[in-house]
Amino acid sequence: MRLDYLTIFPDFFAPLELSLPGKAAASGLLEFGVHDLRQWTHDRHRTVDDTPYGGGAGMVMKPEPWGEALAQVVAPGSTVVFTTPSGERFDQRLAEELATREHVVFACGRYEGIDQRVIDHAREVAEVREISLGDYVLNGGEVAALAVTEAVVRLLPGFMGNAASLVEESHAEGGLLEYPVYTKPRTWDGREVPAVLLSGDHGAIARWRREQAVRRTAERRPDLLHPSTLDDGSPIVRATLGDAGELLTLQRACWVQEAIDNDMLAIPALHESLDDVRGWLGEWDTYVVRRAGRLVAAVRGRLEPADPTTWDIGRIMVAPDLQGAGLGRTLLEHIQAVAPEQATSYQLFTGAASARNQRLYKNAGFRLRSDLPAPAGTVVLSKRRR
Numbered sequence: 001m002r003l004d005y006l007t008i009f010p011d012f013f014a015p016l017e018l019s020l021p022g023k024a025a026a027s028g029l030l031e032f033g034v035h036d037l038r039q040w041t042h043d044r045h046r047t048v049d050d051t052p053y054g055g056g057a058g059m060v061m062k063p064e065p066w067g068e069a070l071a072q073v074v075a076p077g078s079t080v081v082f083t084t085p086s087g088e089r090f091d092q093r094l095a096e097e098l099a100t101r102e103h104v105v106f107a108c109g110r111y112e113g114i115d116q117r118v119i120d121h122a123r124e125v126a127e128v129r130e131i132s133l134g135d136y137v138l139n140g141g142e143v144a145a146l147a148v149t150e151a152v153v154r155l156l157p158g159f160m161g162n163a164a165s166l167v168e169e170s171h172a173e174g175g176l177l178e179y180p181v182y183t184k185p186r187t188w189d190g191r192e193v194p195a196v197l198l199s200g201d202h203g204a205i206a207r208w209r210r211e212q213a214v215r216r217t218a219e220r221r222p223d224l225l226h227p228s229t230l231d232d233g234s235p236i237v238r239a240t241l242g243d244a245g246e247l248l249t250l251q252r253a254c255w256v257q258e259a260i261d262n263d264m265l266a267i268p269a270l271h272e273s274l275d276d277v278r279g280w281l282g283e284w285d286t287y288v289v290r291r292a293g294r295l296v297a298a299v300r301g302r303l304e305p306a307d308p309t310t311w312d313i314g315r316i317m318v319a320p321d322l323q324g325a326g327l328g329r330t331l332l333e334h335i336q337a338v339a340p341e342q343a344t345s346y347q348l349f350t351g352a353a354s355a356r357n358q359r360l361y362k363n364a365g366f367r368l369r370s371d372l373p374a375p376a377g378t379v380v381l382s383k384r385r386r
């Protein structure tokens with residue numbers, strides 16, 4: 001993986017040498033370059049900012065230096081990350097996504113921000129992600145770029161001494177907050193280590209740790225316990241038999257596009273009756289989303305009868321007029337999060353020519369499985385549960 005940083009404060013990235021990325025670079029698994037934006041200015045004062053059109057306080061970063069910098073640093077397939085308070089919220093899922101990229105360029109703004117035409121231009125030459133570290137205001141994008149770097153680099157294969165530790169972490173897939181940890185001495189400040197941790201009973205220790213993690217999460221981050229709302233607050237709830245009619249209608253509407261994309265009508269979802277839907281509502285854990293009373297999206301999951309360690313996911317449906325807003329991605333996250341403990345992998349299938357669906361699943365970490373049997377005209381994708 002290669003990481004490049006564009007900034008007017010290159011020294012901000014000196015820590016990279018010291019930290020994990022530094023070690024990773026030494027091992028050749030990671031390259032990075034830090035570039036002073038002023039090298040792409042041509043006036044005596046090396047000017048990178050000017051007054052805002054429309055007036056207002058502060059200064060705005062000029063487009064020209066950025067245009068030249070991006071032209072030099074961005075390559076085909078690069079992902080450009082603008083760290084900005086108006087970006088999508090950075091989280092572990094986004095860290096995992098960025099960790100799949102070969103080349104990430106961090107564009108770190110200062111002042112009141114970067115001329116918007118720079119971002120618009122960048123979208124024409126590369127994948128662009130505008131990312132915010134969180135809902136508070138920093139003075140520039142460098143700190144956020146460093147934080148994103150650490151969260152991403154530590155996920156790269158071979159970086160963390162024991163990849164196993166990545167599995168149990170907070171915010172990892174379906175993640176609870178950390179359980180309390182202790183080390184020697186047994187007594188400190190008149191305080192004892194919980195006896196269960198000294199018992200050697202690994203089952204009891206695992207149960208205690210899970211209980212502590214659930215209790216902490218419920219107290220501090222209840223939103224992490226089965227994220228059951230969409231970004232707009234619409235709840236994701238278990239379906240009932242009463243939803244069967246609307247589910248049938250939504251299903252027919254959504255699979256018309258599948259039939260068109262795959263040039264085939266022999267798709268079970270298109271041929272099911274109301275009773276068929278009522279039937280599978282009894283076999284699958286099905287979740288629906290309503291907006292203003294209208295059933296607008298749904299998804300179902302069940303343990304694969306032939307292999308109860310596999311969680312089958314299916315019938316991800318979003319009303320055609322609401323597609324492209326991330327509902328599908330949120331439902332895919334939800335149905336993974338609610339999978340029972342014994343599920344160690346997820347499996348789903350979609351049309352062989354359903355490029356948009358396949359992109360959604362691949363971005364969520366699923367991989368095509370040409371080695372697994374697939375219904376006619378479809379492809380199977382699977383994903384190991386972290």
Ligand code: JD8
Pocket residue numbers: 083084085108109110111112113114131132133134135136137138139140141142144
């Ligand atoms: C980039 C300039 C400062 C922001 C006027 C203060 C990220 N989570 C985050 N908070 N703040 C940033 C961030 C702030 C930045 C820049 C990122 C470039 N500023 C500006 C707008 C208000 N000043 C961030 N990621």
